Amino acid sequence: DVELVQSGAEVKKPGESLKISCKCSGYKFTSNWIGWVRQKPGKGLEWMGIIYPGDSDTRYSPSFQGQVSMSVDRSISTAYLQWSSLTTSDTATYFCARQGVGRNVAFDIWGQGTLIIVSS
Amino acid sequence: DIQMTQSPSSLSASVGDRVTITCRASQNINSYLNWYQQKSGKAPKFLIYDASTLQSGVPSRFSGSGSGTDFTLTISSLQPEDFATYYCQQTYSTPPHTFGGGTKVEIK
Numbered sequence: 001d002v003e004l005v006q007s008g009a010e011v012k013k014p015g016e017s018l019k020i021s022c023k024c025s026g027y028k029f030t031s032n033w034i035g036w037v038r039q040k041p042g043k044g045l046e047w048m049g050i051i052y053p054g055d056s057d058t059r060y061s062p063s064f065q066g067q068v069s070m071s072v073d074r075s076i077s078t079a080y081l082q083w084s085s086l087t088t089s090d091t092a093t094y095f096c097a098r099q100g101v102g103r104n105v106a107f108d109i110w111g112q113g114t115l116i117i118v119s120s
Numbered sequence: 121d122i123q124m125t126q127s128p129s130s131l132s133a134s135v136g137d138r139v140t141i142t143c144r145a146s147q148n149i150n151s152y153l154n155w156y157q158q159k160s161g162k163a164p165k166f167l168i169y170d171a172s173t174l175q176s177g178v179p180s181r182f183s184g185s186g187s188g189t190d191f192t193l194t195i196s197s198l199q200p201e202d203f204a205t206y207y208c209q210q211t212y213s214t215p216p217h218t219f220g221g222g223t224k225v226e227i228k
Contacts, residue, residue: 037164037219045156045164045207045219061216062121095163103170105211106154110163 002026004096004111011117012086019082020114022096029077030054033099035107036070036081040092050099051079086118122146122210126220132228139195141223143186143208151187152212158222159204167206168193195225203227 007021022034035050049060051070058070069082079096093115097107123146133139143153151171156164166175168184171191181196195202208220 035217044222045158045209047209047216047218050215050217059215063216097164100169103173105152105217106166106169106209107156107164108166108175110165113163 002098002109004098004109006094006096006111006114009115009117011119014087014118014120016086016118017082017084018086018116019080020094020116022079022081022111024077024079024098027098029072030074032101034072034079035097035099036068037095037097037107038064038092039095039113045095048081048094053077053079086116088118088120090116091118092116121216122149122212122218124208124210124218124220126206126208126223128223129221130224130226132226133198134228135198135200137198137228139198139202139225141193141206141208141225143191143193143220145189145191145210145212148188149210149212152210153184153186153191154209154211155182155184155193156207156209157202157204158207164207198225 005023030053033050036048038046048064051058053072071080093113095113096111098109100108125144127142153171155168158164172184183194205222205224211217
């Protein structure tokens with residue numbers, strides 16, 4: 001079965017760095033874009049960006065460009081989302097998701113989410 | 121960026137009701153429209169792509185329609201497990217592939 005398993009919840013202080021992970025299994029990792037979606041407490045879904053594991057091509061939403069960094073490690077089929085300096089406004093749940101292919105350009109499989117709390 | 125507007129933002133309905141949710145794009149997106157269901161505290165679940173094609177395993181009481189700028193998600197007979205928040209998403213052309221604001225379906 002296709003599965004995306006994310007790293008656990010984090011509690012961080014403003015200014016700290018963080019890298020969360022999304023371990024993909026059950027399919028060829030390099031064949032599908034992987035996306036990241038933010039959900040602030042009680043709010044809707046925000047599309048952050050996508051990365052293609054085959055060549056690490058990335059497309060960021062203008063709202064998140066320069067705020068986060070996406071990367072992959074093909075050797076362990078894992079995608080990452082990284083912050084160099086967190087702020088309290090980064091408090092949210094972050095989901096990774098696999099993007100389908102062909103006409104199905106949707107997020108067809110989702111990770112369970114990683115809750116990040118940024119507080120002094 | 122393409123903006124996606126859902127209406128209503130919330131609705132109350134009873135089991136067995138027919139429910140319709142609307143999603144409007146700020147420009148023509150052809151049929152590049154997806155629908156997701158999210159239950160409280162869970163990851164979203166993919167329901168429909170290409171505006172009207174059900175993902176494998178999704179009950180047939182769900183249907184999608186529309187093209188261009190106006191789209192609908194219909195649940196023909198609401199079941200207890202359908203109480204959730206529903207999101208549309210456009211995947212037309214280059215990113216960002218924006219989501220709508222969501223529609224919460226609550227028990228009446």
